[in-house]
Amino acid sequence: MPYINLQQAADATGKSIRTIRRLCNSPESKDYITYEDGKLQIEVSFLEQNYPMVNAPNTGMPPKIDIGQSYDMANQTPIPNGNPHNSEKLLHEIEMLKLELKYRDQITREKDKQIEILERSLLMLGEGSRKDQEKQEPQLEDPLAPAEKKRRWWPW
Numbered sequence: 113m114p115y116i117n118l119q120q121a122a123d124a125t126g127k128s129i130r131t132i133r134r135l136c137n138s139p140e141s142k143d144y145i146t147y148e149d150g151k152l153q154i155e156v157s158f159l160e161q162n163y164p165m166v167n168a169p170n171t172g173m174p175p176k177i178d179i180g181q182s183y184d185m186a187n188q189t190p191i192p193n194g195n196p197h198n199s200e201k202l203l204h205e206i207e208m209l210k211l212e213l214k215y216r217d218q219i220t221r222e223k224d225k226q227i228e229i230l231e232r233s234l235l236m237l238g239e240g241s242r243k244d245q246e247k248q249e250p251q252l253e254d255p256l257a258p259a260e261k262k263r264r265w266w267p268w
Contacts, residue, residue, distance in 0.1 A: 115153035126166035
């Protein structure tokens with residue numbers, strides 16, 4: 113991974129050197145910083161994760177290119193994608209995604225059916241328990257028994 117010094121990082125992000133130094137001193141950044149010639153260097157990808165890039169840093173690496181796109185190292189420019197094999201790969205990938213979507217739809221329908229069956233079972237069980245409760249005779253309280261006094265929390 114390419115590393116840049118603090119001044120380059122500050123220029124690339126538009127932040128101050130002190131802010132970049134604070135980022136470097138945080139415990140999460142220990143894996144992304146290094147010292148070269150006594151100077152603090154920070155990894156570009158880690159810097160991009162934490163602060164948006166205002167200006168692109170000059171790391172000596174070619175700029176990012178799209179997947180499947182070729183790069184002309186002599187002129188340092190991306191070559192337009194005219195590869196017919198890429199379109200075949202993409203079509204194959206689209207077909208695979210369609211099949212996966214169809215499979216997930218089928219699984220979802222099966223789950224919905226199972227949920228419906230379980231709901232019906234619960235309804236049948238719920239009605240059966242209600243019928244059992246209706247069959248039991250309600251117990252009448254003895255009208256001559258003294259009513260229980262309501263207890264209060266205060267003693268007077």
